[in-house]
Amino acid sequence: MNGAPLGKVSVEHIATDLPPDAAQARELDYGWQPGNRIELLENGEEYFPKVFEALRQARQEILLETFILFEDKVGVELQDILIEAAQRGVKVLVSLDGFGCGELSPGFLGQLAAAGVTVQMFDPASKTLGIRTNWFRRLHRKIVVVDATVAFIGGINFSADHLEDFGPEAKQDYAVQIIGPAVADLHHFALAQSGRQARTRRGWRRRGHRLGLWATAEGDGLVRLIYRDNLQHRSDIEDAYLQALSKAQQRIVIANAYFFPGYRLLREIRNAARRGVHVQLILQGQPDVMMAKLAARMLYDYLLKDGVVIHEYCQRPLHGKVALVDDEWSTVGSSNLDPLSLALNLEANVLIRDRKFNQQLFQRLETLSRNHCKTMPENRTPRGWLWRVTVGFLVFHVLRHFPAWIGGLPAHKPRLKPFVQPAKSEEP
Incomplete structure (x- = not known):
C-alpha cells in the first residue's frame, strides 16, 4: 500500500492493527530476555525528563507511539525535540491514535511532517454532528524506542496532565525505562506495528547485534514484552x-x-x-x-x-x-x-x-x-x-x-494512515 509523502519521508507501507499473516504473528511472540536494567518512572516528573533526554541524544532512529498527544507545554516540547532530531538526520516515526489525538491541529502535525518526521494516525475520523465516532479499537500503547538501545513503556501519555502542577486533575501513573536485550524486542515490535518491519525477528536480531545496535545492560532483570491485538493475541x-x-x-x-x-x-x-x-x-x-x-x-x-x-x-x-x-x-x-x-x-x-x-x-x-x-x-x-x-x-x-457485541457490529477495519498536510489554498 503506498502512502503520500510526509515531509522528506515517504510511507511505503502502512500496517493494519494486526500482523499481515500467521507466520509474522508467530515472529511477534516474544520470550523472556535476561540481563536488563529496569528503572521505574513515576508520573511525568520522572518520565518526561528521561524520555526527552534520550530523544535529544538520538543519532539514528526514534520510534514513538502514544494514545494521547496534546498541544500543551509537554506536547510542544516533544514537537520541538522531534523536529530538531529529524533535521539532524535521525529517522523519526510517530504513530498516534485517531481518537486520543483527534484534536491536534493540522498546523501542529504539519510542522512535524515538514521537518521530515513521519507521522501516522491510527483510525483517524472526522466528527459526525460534533461527536467522535472512532471510540473503539484504539491504539492505546505508549512506547518509545531510541536508537534501539533504550526503550520506555507504560501508561503515561505526552500531556501536561501527567504533571503535578496541572492541579487536582493531574494523573498518578507509572512507566519504565529499559536498557538491555529486551529493547530489541520492543524495537522489533514497534517497527512491525508501524509497517516498517520486513525481516523476521531472528534475522533482525542477528543484524542488530552485527551493527552493535542492542544495548548490553548486564542487569539482573528478566523482561518479556506482551501485547494484545484483535486477532492472534487477543488475550x-x-x-x-x-x-x-x-x-x-x-x-x-x-x-x-x-x-x-x-x-x-x-x-x-x-x-x-x-x-x-x-x-x-x-x-x-x-x-x-x-x-x-x-x-x-x-x-x-x-x-x-x-x-x-x-x-x-x-x-x-x-x-x-x-x-x-x-x-x-x-x-x-x-x-x-x-x-x-x-x-x-x-x-x-x-x-x-x-x-x-x-x-x-x-x-x-x-x-x-x-x-x-x-x-x-x-x-x-x-x-x-x-x-x-x-x-x-x-x-x-x-x-x-x-x-x-461491539466486535460483531459491521465496521471498517482500523488502520494506520499517513498524515497528509492539507494543500494551501491559492490566492485569487
Whole structure:
C-alpha cells in the first residue's frame, strides 16, 4: 500500500492493527530476555525528563507511539525535540491514535511532517454532528524506542496532565525505562506495528547485534514484552495476569485505573485471597471518568467478603496500570483491566522478573495506599444491599459481553494512515 509523502519521508507501507499473516504473528511472540536494567518512572516528573533526554541524544532512529498527544507545554516540547532530531538526520516515526489525538491541529502535525518526521494516525475520523465516532479499537500503547538501545513503556501519555502542577486533575501513573536485550524486542515490535518491519525477528536480531545496535545492560532483570491485538493475541495480557495470580503465594498488589475485569480474573483474585495470599487493589477514588469508579464498586462486595483489601486513591485521578505478585513478578504497561483494554484496544505491557524492581514498585504502591488512600470496609452499610447486588450483577454481565457485541457490529477495519498536510489554498 503506498502512502503520500510526509515531509522528506515517504510511507511505503502502512500496517493494519494486526500482523499481515500467521507466520509474522508467530515472529511477534516474544520470550523472556535476561540481563536488563529496569528503572521505574513515576508520573511525568520522572518520565518526561528521561524520555526527552534520550530523544535529544538520538543519532539514528526514534520510534514513538502514544494514545494521547496534546498541544500543551509537554506536547510542544516533544514537537520541538522531534523536529530538531529529524533535521539532524535521525529517522523519526510517530504513530498516534485517531481518537486520543483527534484534536491536534493540522498546523501542529504539519510542522512535524515538514521537518521530515513521519507521522501516522491510527483510525483517524472526522466528527459526525460534533461527536467522535472512532471510540473503539484504539491504539492505546505508549512506547518509545531510541536508537534501539533504550526503550520506555507504560501508561503515561505526552500531556501536561501527567504533571503535578496541572492541579487536582493531574494523573498518578507509572512507566519504565529499559536498557538491555529486551529493547530489541520492543524495537522489533514497534517497527512491525508501524509497517516498517520486513525481516523476521531472528534475522533482525542477528543484524542488530552485527551493527552493535542492542544495548548490553548486564542487569539482573528478566523482561518479556506482551501485547494484545484483535486477532492472534487477543488475550495475551489477561492470560499473563491469570497465570501469575494463580501461582501467587504471599502477596498481590494491583494498581489499575479502570478496573472491571472479566469473571476469570475476578475469580483468580478472590481465590488467591481465599488461600491466604494478601491481596490489595488500588483503584480510583477521585475518578477522571465517573462511570469507571461506579463500575468498579459493583465488584466490591464480591471481593471484600473473601478478604481482598481495596484501597481507593483519593489524592488525584489514578491512571496507573501496574501489578506485582510475591517478591519477583511485576508488570507495567498500557493495559487497564476493563473491557476496552482486555478485549478491544491495542495494548502493550512488559512482564518483569526482578526482585529489586519488584521491591521498589511495592514500596511506591505501599506509600500510596498508606498515605493517600481510603480503605473500603469489609462490612459496608447494609442499606440497599439487595439493590446494589442486583444492579451490580446486571451491569457486570452487560459490560462483560460488551466487547463481543461491539466486535460483531459491521465496521471498517482500523488502520494506520499517513498524515497528509492539507494543500494551501491559492490566492485569487
